Amino acid sequence: MDAEVISASILSEVVEANAISIYEVRDQIGTGTAHLLHEIFRVKNIPFKVDVLDDETAASLRKFYLTYYDIRAVIMDLVSKLDEMRHLDHLPRYRQQILSLQVLKIYSPLAHAVGANQLSLELEDISFRYLFPGSYIYLDSWLRSHENGSKPLIDVYKEQLHRTLKDDLVLARMVDDVYVKGRYKSRYSMMKKLLRDGRKPEEVNDVLGLRVILVPNSVANDVEVGEKACYRTSNIIRSLWKEIPHRTKDYIARPKENGYRSLHMAVDVSDSDQRRPLMEIQIRTMDMDGSANAGTASHSLYKGGLTDPKEAKRLKAIMMAAADLAAIRLKDLSSNKHQSLKATTNQRDRVFCLLDKNGDGMISIEELMEVMEELGAPGEDAEEMMQLLDSNSDGSLSSDEFDTFQKQVEFMRKWEDRDNEYKSLLDEKLHDLPHQDTTGLIQLYNKELEDRLSSH
Numbered sequence: 001m002d003a004e005v006i007s008a009s010i011l012s013e014v015v016e017a018n019a020i021s022i023y024e025v026r027d028q029i030g031t032g033t034a035h036l037l038h039e040i041f042r043v044k045n046i047p048f049k050v051d052v053l054d055d056e057t058a059a060s061l062r063k064f065y066l067t068y069y070d071i072r073a074v075i076m077d078l079v080s081k082l083d084e085m086r087h088l089d090h091l092p093r094y095r096q097q098i099l100s101l102q103v104l105k106i107y108s109p110l111a112h113a114v115g116a117n118q119l120s121l122e123l124e125d126i127s128f129r130y131l132f133p134g135s136y137i138y139l140d141s142w143l144r145s146h147e148n149g150s151k152p153l154i155d156v157y158k159e160q161l162h163r164t165l166k167d168d169l170v171l172a173r174m175v176d177d178v179y180v181k182g183r184y185k186s187r188y189s190m191m192k193k194l195l196r197d198g199r200k201p202e203e204v205n206d207v208l209g210l211r212v213i214l215v216p217n218s219v220a221n222d223v224e225v226g227e228k229a230c231y232r233t234s235n236i237i238r239s240l241w242k243e244i245p246h247r248t249k250d251y252i253a254r255p256k257e258n259g260y261r262s263l264h265m266a267v268d269v270s271d272s273d274q275r276r277p278l279m280e281i282q283i284r285t286m287d288m289d290g291s292a293n294a295g296t297a298s299h300s301l302y303k304g305g306l307t308d309p310k311e312a313k314r315l316k317a318i319m320m321a322a323a324d325l326a327a328i329r330l331k332d333l334s335s336n337k338h339q340s341l342k343a344t345t346n347q348r349d350r351v352f353c354l355l356d357k358n359g360d361g362m363i364s365i366e367e368l369m370e371v372m373e374e375l376g377a378p379g380e381d382a383e384e385m386m387q388l389l390d391s392n393s394d395g396s397l398s399s400d401e402f403d404t405f406q407k408q409v410e411f412m413r414k415w416e417d418r419d420n421e422y423k424s425l426l427d428e429k430l431h432d433l434p435h436q437d438t439t440g441l442i443q444l445y446n447k448e449l450e451d452r453l454s455s456h
Contacts, residue, residue, distance in 0.1 A: 005072055008036040012076075016041070039073035044080075058105040065110055075114060081107050082119055085126045097415055100127035104188075115293050124188040131415055132191075134423040139187045139194075143207070154208050157269060157279060158182040161210060161240065168236055174229040177215040182208075195425055208269070208279040213289050226285035227252055230263050233283045241267035244278060252288075261288045355402075363397040 007029055014020050015037055026034035043065070065074055085103060088096045104127045111120035129136045162180040165171060171178070190207065212233055216226040230252060237243070247266035255261045263283040270276045284292065355363045357370065369382040391401050 004030075004032045004036050005076065007033045008040060008072075009076060012037060012040055036070060036072060039070040040076055043069050043073045043077045058109075061106055062110050062113065065106075066113060071114060074110065075116065078107055078111050078114070078116060078119060078123075082123055085123060088126075088130060096130045100130040101415075103127040104131070117293070121186040121189070125186050128188040128191065132419040132422055134419050135191060135426055136187055138423060138426045139190055143187070143190070153269075153276070154182040154210070157208065158210055161212070161237070161281075164236060164240060165212070165233060168232070171229060171232050171236065173217075174225055174232065175214045175216055176218070179213040179215075181211045181213070183211075191422065191426070195422060207277040209281070210279065211282045211289075212284070214283070214285050216285055222285075222287075226287065230283045230285065234263055234265060237265060237267060237281060237283075241269055241279070243267055247278070247280075260292055262292065355397075361399065363402065365395065368397070 011020070011025060011029075011033070015022060015025065022034050022037050025037060046061070046065075081103065085099065088099065091099075103123050108120045108123040108127065111117075111123060125136075158180050162178065165178045165180070214226060214229045214233065216222045216229055244266040247264075249264040251260055251262045251264065261284065265281045265283070266278045267281060269279050353359075355367060357367050365382065365386050368386055373382075386395075386397070389397050389401055391404070
């Protein structure tokens with residue numbers, strides 16, 4: 001992070017609280033920090049209604065973020081959103097779901113687009129947990145069953161590979177250091193593969209993943225030595241586990257169009273006692289890893305004048321993104337959607353009129369208590385409901401307040417129904433494992449699953 005990013009991060013909450021103005025920041029610290037703060041607040045204040053946010057609209061919003069705003073402000077907003085998502089427990093259920101849907105539609109894909117992949121995965125998994133809690137528990141428990149005692153299997157394989165690579169004398173002459181990073185597949189990504197692609201759990205081949213990062217010796221040709229070290233590493237891996245040849249991809253000899261370079265392998269880590277999913281391994285040098293992680297963001301960080309051809313191209317992209325967004329907003333005004341909205345509104349109006357017994361356009365506490373008593377509920381329930389729905393605390397419910405409440409209920413019910421549907425599908429898949437459980441992991445998984453579901 002540069003000085004402007006650090007200072008803007010420190011001052012953003014102070015400026016937002018009106019304790020200091022952006023003009024004072026400009027005069028006392030500099031125009032760069034003031035400009036970045038201005039961009040941060042512009043990003044934060046992008047208006048959109050998540051309950052009508054389809055995939056096409058979300059894609060246009062993401063494009064608008066990337067082409068119209070300072071990429072540093074976008075990244076800072078993503079970090080702020082992650083912090084917010086880590087502390088959702090104090091919010092009402094409806095707000096948790098709204099924010100989680102925003103993150104899945106906008107922020108997580110945006111984080112991936114700027115190269116912040118780990119941030120993207122964490123945003124996905126937190127959102128998954130709040131939107132589909134039952135489904136999340138099923139998958140999380142199944143993934144935890146891939147552990148050996150108190151240590152996750154991925155840590156066992158990571159230590160085994162790191163030790164073997166460090167002990168190889170040929171590789172030692174090529175590199176100064178070796179790093180091995182491990183990961184489990186994100187819960188959300190796992191669910192998408194199981195449900196969208198129709199795979200069984202053991203058919204999701206990258207549940208386990210390792211990344212080997214090599215630091216070549218400081219010699220005349222670091223690039224050539226680094227490439228040879230990558231291929232040497234792949235040979236060592238073949239001596240440890242059984243390679244699945246058709247899943248090997250050499251992006252070093254044949255880089256992707258965006259310049260991405262790496263070796264990809266898949267190996268079978270099953271043993272005689274238990275069949276396990278394939279493990280994916282990526283092999284790259286430190287330079288390759290840096291390019292892979294910063295490629296998209298580094299392009300977005302480019303600064304130039306309007307006379308620069310690249311800046312002119314960027315300006316055109318801004319205009320196209322704005323046009324896409326405007327076109328989709330116009331498309332949303334189609335007659336079918338208007339008719340559906342009108343029918344829903346009429347239905348809500350009828351319910352409101354049934355509660356508004358004197359027809360004055362407001363539901364009083366007395367009217368609400370009368371209806372609740374007719375339904376056999378005590379008067380205290382009416383008082384609690386009034387407190388819940390009366391957003392302006394004037395002691396009565398307007399049609400707008402009642403309409404907002406019904407929209408929230410419908411929104412929550414939709415996601416609860418979908419969670420139950422996904423949970424049922426996952427239940428079938430995760431309890432239909434083809435191999436014999438000789439290690440007791442599945443029994444452990446079933447017990448943990450029952451305990452977590454009963455406490456949910």
